[in-house]
Amino acid sequence: MTSETSMRRSTTLIACLATLAFAALASFRGDSAPAEATLEEHAEEQAADEHGAPAEAEKPHMRAPIGVDLYVREDAWLRAPGPEWFKKQSDLQPGRFTFNEEGGDGEGEWVDAQNVYRLIYDEEEDVYAYWSWAGPEQLTRGRQDFLQFCSSCHGIDGDGYGRSGQWLRPSPRSFHQSNFKFTKVIQPLPTDAALMRLIKRGLEGTPMLPWALSDEQLTDIIQYIKYLSPEGEGWRDPFTGVGDVVESGEDTWVGKEEYAIERGKRLYHDPSGANCALCHPGYVNPSALGKLLGDDSVKARESYYLPVLKDSAYEVQGQPVKIMPPDFTWHQVRAGTTTQDLFETIASGIKGTAMPQWKGALTDEDLWALAHYVESLINDYKGKPDARAEFMKGLREAK
C-alpha cells in the first residue's frame, strides 16, 4: 500500500467520523433542547387562551406552492363595459374598433387590436350583455405572472390567503368575491383601465405597491383576476355593470380654496349634509358644532374625535372584518392625497365598506369642497405630532 492511498483512506475515515459526530450532535440537540416556540405555535396558544379552544392547525395561509398547476386550459367570456364605453373609446381613438354585425337584433362583435368584445343575448336571464373573450394562452400568461408577483399576498388561488397576507389588515383582496375597494368607479366593477391604474399606482400605506410591470403583463394579469370570479358572479354575471373611473371635471373652487374648505367643513359635520363625522372623526369641539352649523339642536355622537369601526360587506376567512374610517389627521389615505384623488374617492365611494358613493347625492361643487377640506386636514396635521396634539386638545376639552 502506497502512502498516498493510506492517506486518502484515513482522510475518508476522518470525514465519515466527523459526519457521524455532527449527526449525533444535531440529534442530541434536537432531543434535549425543546424547539423554540415558533410564531404560529405562539399564535395558536394565544388563540387557545382567549377562546378556550385550540385554533385550527391548518391555516389557508400555510399552503406551499408545491405542485401548483401553471397552466389554464380553458377560455372565458368575461363582462365588458356597456355601449357608452365603446362609444367613448371610439370618440377618443377613432377607428379603434371594427364592428361586425351578426343578425338583425343589434348582436355583433367589436374587434380591436387586443380583444374581441361581443354583445350576447342571455336567453336564461333575458338580458343583453357585453362580453370580452380571454383565451387559454392569455390566461396562462396571466396566471404565471400572478403567481410570481401577486400570490405571496393574494394567495396561490387568488383567494386572499397568501403567506404574506396573514395577520395583514386591511387584508389582501380575494378575487373570488369581485369586490374592489379603491378602483374609483361608480359601477360595481371596474374597467381594465381602472384596474390597471390602481395596480400601477398601488395603495399607499399598504404592501400593495406601485407595480412597475408592462401594460401587456398587467392586461394578462387583469384578465386572469377577472377569470377567478365564480360562475354567475362578478365578471361572469350578465347583470353587473362595468364602468370607468368617475369623471372629476374641473375643480370649481380654483382661487377660492379657503371658501371651499369652509364649505367642506360644514358639509363634513352637517347631519343633513354629507355627515362624514358619523363614522370618520369630527374635527370640531362638540360644543362648537351648533355654532358651526347654525343649529343648536345638532348633537355630536360619543367620542366625537375618534373614528367608528364599521363592518365590511366582504368576508375574510368567512367573516366580515371591521373597517376603520381613516382619521385624516393621522392615517394614510390609500388612494391618493391630491384634491382630484380625494374627489374621485369620495365621489365613487369605497366598495364593500360603509363609505357610499357620493356622486349624485351631492353636487360636484360640494364634492370638490369636501376634497379641499380633507386635503387641508391632511396637509395641516398629518405627520405633525405637535400641531395635531394642540389641535386635538382643543377638540377634547369641553367648552
Place this chain on the structure above:
Amino acid sequence: MKLHTKMMQRLTSLWTSGITRASLGLAILCGMAPEALAGGKRWGPVPFASDFGYRFEDLFWLITWLCVGSFSIVVIMILIPSVRDRYKPGRKAHFDHGASLKDKRLATVISAATFLVLDAWVLVIAMTDLREAWWNIPESEEAGVYEVEVLAQQWAWNFRHKGADGKFGTADDILQMNELTVPNGRSVSFQGTSKDVIHSLFIPAMRFKKDFNPGDINSVWFKPITAGNYTILCAELCGYAHYQMFGELHVLESDTFDNWAADASELGVAAYDSEDTEARWAWDWKE
C-alpha cells in the same frame, strides 16, 4: 508612415504604459480625497445618528485608509523597479528566485507585519465594537429602553409598539407599517421575525442591519442621538419588489414623541377589533 498613424502609436504606447495609468489613478484618488475627508455628500456613508455610529465610522475609515495605504505601497514598489530597471542598451538582466534565507526572512517579517497591522488591528477593534455596542443589547429592566416588535413580510415592514399599558398583544398597541416612530435619546430595542422569507432591517443612518428569519426571533438595538427622518431599507434580496421595500424612521424629541404615542395608542384602541383574532401577531418579549 503617415503623421496621424504615428501620433496614434505614441498615444497608444503612452496609455498602455503603467506609469501613465497609475498616475492617472492616483490623480483621481487625490481629487476624491479632500471631499471624502470633509464628509462630503457624494463620498462616504450618510452621517450617523446613533450613539454607536462613531464606532462604525471609525472602523470604516480605518479600513479605507489602511487599504489606501497598503495599495499605495504596492503601487510604489512596482513603480520603482519598473522605472529604475527599465530597458537600456547593454544592460543585462539579473535573475533571482528569492530563495535565499535572507529573502525568506524578509518575506516572513513582511507577512507577519501585514497580518498584525492590517488584519489583527481591524479584528480587535471590530470584536470590541461588537461586544461593547452591537451585541450589547439593553435588558428590558434597564431604564428608558423602548421596545418594538418587527414583522417583516413581502414587501413591507410591520412595527408594533407596546402602547399605553406597556404590554405587547393588547388593544392599545400601536401598529405602524413602513413607518417607525421612536423617541430621541432612548435605547430602542427590536425583536423581529418574518412571515415568509428572510428580510433584513437596515437603517443606514443608525449604522445597523439585522436579518429577520421566518420561524425565529432576532434582536437588534440602537440609540438615536439626533431627531429627524431616516430611511429604513431591506438589505436582503426578498423577491421581486425588494427594491420597493422601504420605510421611514421618525426620531422625535421626547415631548413630541409622548404626544404622538398617546394619540397613537388611543387610535389603536379605536381601531381594535376584538373578534378579529386572525389579525394579531404579537409575541411575549423574549429575554
